[in-house]
Amino acid sequence: xxxxxxxxxxxxxxxxxxxxxxxxxxxxxxxxxxxxxxxxxxxxxxxxxxxxxxxxxxxxxxxxxxxxxxxxxxxxxxxxxxxxxxxxxxxxxxxxxxxxxxxxxxxxxxxxxxxxxxxxxxxxxxxxxxxxxxxxxxxxxxxxxxxxxxxxxxxxxxxxxxxxxxxxxxxxxxxxxxxxxxxxxxxxxxxxxxxxxxxxxxxxxxxxxxxxxxxxxxxxxxxxxxxxxxxxxxxxxxxxxxxxxxxxxxxxxxxxxxxxxxxxxxxxxxxxxxxxxxxxxxxxxxxxxxxxxxxxxxxxxxxxxxxxxxxxxxxxxxxxxxxxxxxxxxxxxxxxxxxxxxxxxxxxxxxxxxxxxxxxxxxxxxxxxxxxxxxxxxxxxxxxxxxxxxxxxxxxxxxxxxxxxxxxxxxxxxxxxxxxxxxxxxxxxxxxxxxxxxxxxxxxxxxxxxxxxxxxxxxxxxxxxxxxxxxxxxxxxxxxxxxxxxxxxxxxx
Amino acid sequence: xxxxxxxxxxxxxxxxxxxxxxxxxxxxxxxxxxxxxxxxxxxxxxxxxxxxxxxxxxxxxxxxxxxxxxxxxxxxxxxxxxxxxxxxxxxxxxxxxxxxxxxxxxxxxxxxxxxxxxxxxxxxxxxxxxxxxxxxxxxxxxxxxxxxxxxxxxxxxxxxxxxxxxxxxxxxxxxxxxxxxxxxxxxxxxxxxxxxxxxxxxxxxxxxxxxxxxxxxxxxxxxxxxxxxxxxxxxxxxxxxxxxxxxxxxxxxxxxxxxxxxxxxxxxxxxxxxxxxxxxxxxxxxxxxxxxxxxxxxxxxxxxxxxxxxxxxxxxxxxxxxxxxxxxxxxxxxxxxxxxxxxxxxxxxxxxxxxxxxxxxxxxxxxxxxxxxxxxxxxxxxxxxxxxxxxxxxxxxxxxxxxxxxxxxxxxxxxxxxxxxxxxxxxxxxxxxxxxxxxxxxxxxxxxxxxxxxxxxxxxxxxxxxxxxxxxxxxxxx
Numbered sequence: 001x002x003x004x005x006x007x008x009x010x011x012x013x014x015x016x017x018x019x020x021x022x023x024x025x026x027x028x029x030x031x032x033x034x035x036x037x038x039x040x041x042x043x044x045x046x047x048x049x050x051x052x053x054x055x056x057x058x059x060x061x062x063x064x065x066x067x068x069x070x071x072x073x074x075x076x077x078x079x080x081x082x083x084x085x086x087x088x089x090x091x092x093x094x095x096x097x098x099x100x101x102x103x104x105x106x107x108x109x110x111x112x113x114x115x116x117x118x119x120x121x122x123x124x125x126x127x128x129x130x131x132x133x134x135x136x137x138x139x140x141x142x143x144x145x146x147x148x149x150x151x152x153x154x155x156x157x158x159x160x161x162x163x164x165x166x167x168x169x170x171x172x173x174x175x176x177x178x179x180x181x182x183x184x185x186x187x188x189x190x191x192x193x194x195x196x197x198x199x200x201x202x203x204x205x206x207x208x209x210x211x212x213x214x215x216x217x218x219x220x221x222x223x224x225x226x227x228x229x230x231x232x233x234x235x236x237x238x239x240x241x242x243x244x245x246x247x248x249x250x251x252x253x254x255x256x257x258x259x260x261x262x263x264x265x266x267x268x269x270x271x272x273x274x275x276x277x278x279x280x281x282x283x284x285x286x287x288x289x290x291x292x293x294x295x296x297x298x299x300x301x302x303x304x305x306x307x308x309x310x311x312x313x314x315x316x317x318x319x320x321x322x323x324x325x326x327x328x329x330x331x332x333x334x335x336x337x338x339x340x341x342x343x344x345x346x347x348x349x350x351x352x353x354x355x356x357x358x359x360x361x362x363x364x365x366x367x368x369x370x371x372x373x374x375x376x377x378x379x380x381x382x383x384x385x386x387x388x389x390x391x392x393x394x395x396x397x398x399x400x401x402x403x404x405x406x407x408x409x410x411x412x413x414x415x416x417x418x419x420x421x422x423x424x425x426x427x428x429x430x431x432x433x434x435x436x437x438x439x440x441x442x443x444x445x446x447x448x449x450x451x452x453x454x455x456x457x458x459x460x461x462x463x464x465x466x467x468x469x470x471x472x473x474x475x476x477x478x479x480x481x482x483x484x485x486x487x488x489x490x491x492x493x
Numbered sequence: 494x495x496x497x498x499x500x501x502x503x504x505x506x507x508x509x510x511x512x513x514x515x516x517x518x519x520x521x522x523x524x525x526x527x528x529x530x531x532x533x534x535x536x537x538x539x540x541x542x543x544x545x546x547x548x549x550x551x552x553x554x555x556x557x558x559x560x561x562x563x564x565x566x567x568x569x570x571x572x573x574x575x576x577x578x579x580x581x582x583x584x585x586x587x588x589x590x591x592x593x594x595x596x597x598x599x600x601x602x603x604x605x606x607x608x609x610x611x612x613x614x615x616x617x618x619x620x621x622x623x624x625x626x627x628x629x630x631x632x633x634x635x636x637x638x639x640x641x642x643x644x645x646x647x648x649x650x651x652x653x654x655x656x657x658x659x660x661x662x663x664x665x666x667x668x669x670x671x672x673x674x675x676x677x678x679x680x681x682x683x684x685x686x687x688x689x690x691x692x693x694x695x696x697x698x699x700x701x702x703x704x705x706x707x708x709x710x711x712x713x714x715x716x717x718x719x720x721x722x723x724x725x726x727x728x729x730x731x732x733x734x735x736x737x738x739x740x741x742x743x744x745x746x747x748x749x750x751x752x753x754x755x756x757x758x759x760x761x762x763x764x765x766x767x768x769x770x771x772x773x774x775x776x777x778x779x780x781x782x783x784x785x786x787x788x789x790x791x792x793x794x795x796x797x798x799x800x801x802x803x804x805x806x807x808x809x810x811x812x813x814x815x816x817x818x819x820x821x822x823x824x825x826x827x828x829x830x831x832x833x834x835x836x837x838x839x840x841x842x843x844x845x846x847x848x849x850x851x852x853x854x855x856x857x858x859x860x861x862x863x864x865x866x867x868x869x870x871x872x873x874x875x876x877x878x879x880x881x882x883x884x885x886x887x888x889x890x891x892x893x894x895x896x897x898x899x900x901x902x903x904x905x906x907x908x909x910x911x912x913x914x915x916x917x918x919x920x921x922x923x924x925x926x927x928x929x930x931x932x933x934x935x936x937x938x939x940x941x942x943x944x945x946x947x948x949x950x951x952x953x954x955x956x957x958x959x960x961x962x963x964x965x966x967x968x969x970x971x
Contacts, residue, residue: 001891003884004760007880008895010900011756019906020865027861039803039818042826042838073837075602167749261869361561401788 008357041075046098047114048076053112053135054102055092058144061137062088068097068188076189080105085182087151088213090161090175091142091366093315094183097125099197100178101315103212104138104367111136111370111378118370118378125180126178134373140366141171141381144432145487150176153480159462160477161213163345164484167353167445167456169383172458174484175346177213209279218342219460223430223473224441225337226286228349230274230401232301232335233289234394241400242275252284254291261332262286264427265369278401279409282427283336290335291328296337299324304389305361306350307343313366337428345458353456355398355422356445360389371405402444411442413478416486420447423481425473446485455488457481507930510914515951517569523581524565528558531588534834541835556617557588560624571631572948583925583940587620587933589867590926592834592946594853597847600840608844612928619799619930623937630941637945641889644697651691654683655733657739672743672920678786684746685922685935688753688900689942696892698726699761703888708763735778743787745907745919751775753900760895761888789917796917817844820853820912824864831860834932835892847928849920852912867926870911875902878943884950894946895940 026034029458034041035140042209051065068173080095082088093103101109110116114135116124123133143164150162154176156326164174185196202208211217237248250270261283263269268281277285302322303309311317320343323334333339346364354361362464370378390398402422405411411423445456459477532554540545547553561584568575595613603609635642640647658664663674673680698707706723734747755771783789795802795817803818819842827837837857842850856864878898885891904921911918922932 001760001763004763005879005891005895008756008760008899009876009883012879012899013872014901015906016868016875018915019868019909019913022910022913023824023856023861023864023868026821026866026913027827028829028854030821031825031828031861032647034822035827035828037822038808039800040822040826041841045838164618215812451732 023284036089043144044097045075046115047109048078050114050133050135051078052080052095053114054472055088055112056137056139057088057091057142057147059246060144062085063092067447080183080187082182082184082187085184086368087147089180089183090177090214091140091147092183094187096183096188096193096197098189098193099186104140107314108367108370111138114373116378118492119372122372122376123373134325136373136378137371137375139371141166141173142175143173143488143491145491146484147176149487150174150457150480151178151180151461151484153483154178154458154461157461157476157480159207159213160460160480161217161345162457162459162484163214164488165346165348165349165353165364167357167362169454170353170364170386171368171383172346172364172366173455173488175212175214175366177211179207179209181209182219185431200428203475212315213460213462214345215311215313215315216344218225218318218320218344218347219439219441219462220341220428221337221343221348221424222423222439222441223281223283223337224348224351224426224443224458225341226278226281227355227398227402227424227443228302228305229286229335230278230398231287231299231305231355231390231394232293232298233274234397235301235390236293237265237292238289239274242397243273245271245273246277246285246289247271247284248277248282248288250284252288252289254332254368256327257329259329275401275404278424279404281410284487286336291332293331293335294328295326295331297323298331301359304387305354306347306386308490311346311350311364313346313364315366317344317346327334337426345460348441348458348460349456352402352423352443352445352458353453354389355395355402356447356456357394357395358392361386362386399447406444409477410472410474411444413474414442414444414482414485416446416482416489418449418487419451419485421445421482421485422447425477425478429473435486441473442475444478444481446489448489454492455485457484459484502803503881507876514519515573517573518535519563520577520580521569521661523567523577524561524584526559527581527585527588528554530585531557531592534589534592535595535872538592538599538835541833542599543595553591553617557584557591560584560621564627567628567819567905568944569728571635572944574948574951574953575673575944576877576881576947578873579615582874582877583937586867586870586925587623589855590851590923590928591620592614593851594847596835596858597854599835599940602840602844603843603846606844607887608842609847612847616933619933620937622930623781623934627937627941627944628932630836630938634942634945637890637893637942637949638887640693640893641697641700644694644701647690647694647697650692651687652733654690655737655746656685657683672741672746679930682929682931684743685931686938687746688749688904689897689935689939691750692753692757692879692893692896695896696889699757699887699892702726703761706758706767707764715959729776731774735782739782739786742786744789744807744917745904745911745921747905748775749900749903751922753896756899756903757892757896761892770874792917792919796911796914798956806865806933814918816845816850817914817918819843820850821914823850823853824856824913827860828856831863832857832937836860841945848922849908849927850912850921851927852909855926856913868905871902871905871909874898875905877947881943881947881950885946886950890946890949894943897943901936901939 007406032422052059055063062083065078066081068076068079076097093105095101095105112135114133127191154160155178160178162174165172171296181200186193195394200210247270262284267280268285270278272285307322308318323340330339334341363386365381367381371379372378399422406414406421408422414421414423419443426441428439440461443458445453447453459481461476534549536546537554564580594616598609598613601675657674658672672682672684734751737743737747793913795814798912799817806815825840838856839846839857846854875898882894884893885894906917908921908923910916922929924936
């Protein structure tokens with residue numbers, strides 16, 4: 001019986017061998033993909049096993065970490081905390097034990113948790129010296145004073161958003177959105193966190209507080225879009241100066257229709273110059289310019305300003321829209337920021353910053369640098385030119401027009417003593433047959449006596465609590481823009 | 494090294510028996526390691542979880558040491574020539590299992606679902622009972638051939654044990670398999686004991702019938718077909734294993750019994766055709782059952798696409814288990830070297846983290862290196878068992894030893910393969926390491942029988958009776 005016994009011995013050896021091979025396959029070959037699978041809860045446990053690094057504004061962290069209360073069976077040790085969470089939420093996003101993370105918290109998760117490959121060498125060193133793993137920091141470009149001004153201004157107006165950019169670099173200085181939410185309220189994974197989260201969902205709160213209006217909501221830009229139309233006119237040589245008469249009839253009938261394009265009130269738009277037309281916000285003049293240039297030229301200029309493409313700051317913004325197919329009448333409407341034209345506040349801030357920066361559009365960004373736990377710089381963002389929508393001389397013509405708007409036009413409430421401010425108001429109709437309260441827009445930039453321009457800003461106020469007739473960009477949005485610009489200028493001193 | 498002395502003979506010239514050294518001291522030395530390693534592991538878990546050496550370290554170490562010592566003394570007294578590796582290897586596995594069970598006892602998650610908290614003290618008690626049974630086997634079973642007498646009683650006993658869970662009021666359906674019986678507050682898995690009893694029946698039956706099975710056959714299409722009356726028992730066993738599968742939804746046990754029978758039949762008859770028959774029949778049975786038994790289909794689905802099953806059960810839309818995927822994640826997260834004792838999160842496997850899935854817990858905390866070590870220990874136990882079969886002088890002992898060790902190997906393969914996703918998952922326990930009274934006690938009894946057979950096999954043959962004319966014999970020296 002010994003021969004079959006030896007064979008059985010070999011068979012049992014093969015059984016063990018098969019197990020060993022399978023084990024090597026699972027624990028060596030497949031190990032990494034199993035270990036990092038997002039459904040594997042260990043990934044989340046690991047993420048909260050060490051305090052996260054911080055998101056830093058003006059040298060101060062706006063985030064923090066607290067030991068979660070060890071209640072029940074929770075296996076997460078550290079919890080994210082936020083200072084002025086609601087104010088900074090459009091910048092930071094959230095990091096929740098139960099509900100994942102968003103925006104910077106999500107995009108730079110590797111740095112914040114310390115798991116990023118770029119920290120590998122340091123982590124290995126720490127492992128050898130027995131130091132615990134630490135997260136790195138994300139240093140933002142934001143300006144705390146500007147953000148505060150923007151958020152305070154919006155809070156007094158209800159719903160809205162502000163985006164402010166440094167025109168010379170593209171660095172984002174303020175990014176506010178109201179109503180907002182406090183990411184601390186659902187940073188843990190308890191029942192109260194779940195309740196807070198549920199209350200914030202759009203289906204439970206029609207105001208949608210978790211929507212980042214500065215980056216993710218597109219509004220009809222209304223008259224603020226006339227800046228783009230004016231830029232297109234100058235760039236395409238339709239008019240070569242601000243004070244050239246535009247030969248616009250009043251009333252102006254949309255080409256190919258019998259519809260009259262109306263102005264808001266009785267304003268001097270007949271054959272007005274572009275300066276006057278911008279100052280009093282003539283629909284007829286800019287509608288005609290759009291129709292005269294035609295859809296292709298308008299589209300080309302709008303896209304140079306960044307329309308129809310997403311911006312990655314690195315947080316993604318929605319693409320603003322300038323329609324690609326339309327007839328002449330629709331082109332005219334689009335050129336005054338109506339029809340299907342829609343823009344994010346960031347997009348309109350980019351428009352203002354292009355004008356302020358003598359025609360050069362810089363790529364907007366909000367992360368200045370990523371730091372290792374010991375504050376070594378892991379990566380540094382360099383300002384980057386995105387496009388050149390305007391020549392320098394045309395930009396200066398447009399600047400003088402926008403400055404007239406603030407000096408003596410619809411935007412006087414944005415004036416700042418001893419500072420040159422250029423701007424444009426907008427009151428965008430929306431809703432079926434213009435049934436809902438319009439959006440109040442204001443885009444502007446500030447220029448210091450030395451010629452430098454530290455800030456461009458776009459403000460949109462949705463459904464202000466004001467009476468319908470009182471809703472104008474100049475009245476509601478311009479004061480907020482002024483405060484934001486003033487905050488930036490003051491913090492420079 | 495060895496304390497043994499060959500049977501002294503007065504005359505070097507006499508042809509005496511050449512005895513194997515008893516190797517009891519080797520066993521003792523190995524046992525020290527088998528106790529010390531789990532004690533270190535225990536301290537390691539305490540340091541990892543609470544930053545301090547666990548309070549029970551001394552009593553735990555003494556307890557395990559005492560149990561190992563008692564087992565060793567029993568072997569020294571009742572089976573002095575037994576294989577020296579079997580006891581230390583089983584002790585090491587049992588000790589490591591205890592540490593892992595204690596470590597999972599600390600998990601708040603498992604405590605919250607009443608799966609852990611007091612499992613380790615119970616397991617220590619089961620271990621003590623197991624070792625008591627081990628000593629009892631060595632004490633009462635002076636010669637394994639006695640078991641031959643109980644061949645047919647064993648058959649009845651095994652059938653009774655297997656069918657007990659189907660008795661209304663006694664059996665209990667736990668997690669989809671009816672393999673437990675409740676007696677008072679205890680639940681027992683009779684299948685674990687049936688494994689041993691059935692091996693005794695097979696060994697006794699095959700020893701008697703082996704010639705008939707091997708020789709009285711007709712050649713048909715290149716294979717030797719046995720006669721119908723000899724074929725009877727294999728058909729009966731095959732049918733019973735299918736019945737178990739169907740009525741108790743216990744894939745593991747039926748596979749184990751059938752595999753064990755095929756192995757023993759092959760060894761007894763030395764006919765390859767039996768293996769072909771066995772495989773064909775088990776394949777036919779498995780396919781047949783799988784076509785109408787949803788439990789089996791679920792297991793196969795979970796094996797083929799554990800991730801899909803995980804998502805389904807997460808969304809509460811008809812998934813049956815997320816454990817297969819959780820176990821794979823535990824293995825993967827352990828990687829090559831593991832997270833270290835107490836530093837993994839294998840409690841995420843939930844309800845069987847310390848029993849059927851304990852290998853995944855080991856995989857996470859000890860890594861590929863630890864699992865390979867554990868698998869090699871199992872392999873060594875199996876091969877020492879088969880070596881015992883090779884060394885045994887009587888066919889009954891050979892068959893019983895190979896049946897027990899082959900069954901042990903199959904059980905390890907089926908459980909480990911199931912947990913690692915090599916084959917569909919079946920509900921069985923990893924011998925010695927998994928939490929569970931029936932399993933630990935039965936496997937210690939199995940170890941006792943193997944040690945008894947190996948003692949008989951390695952015991953020096955009695956010296957030939959002194960020959961009256963030995964003095965006269967002259968040996969020519971070179």
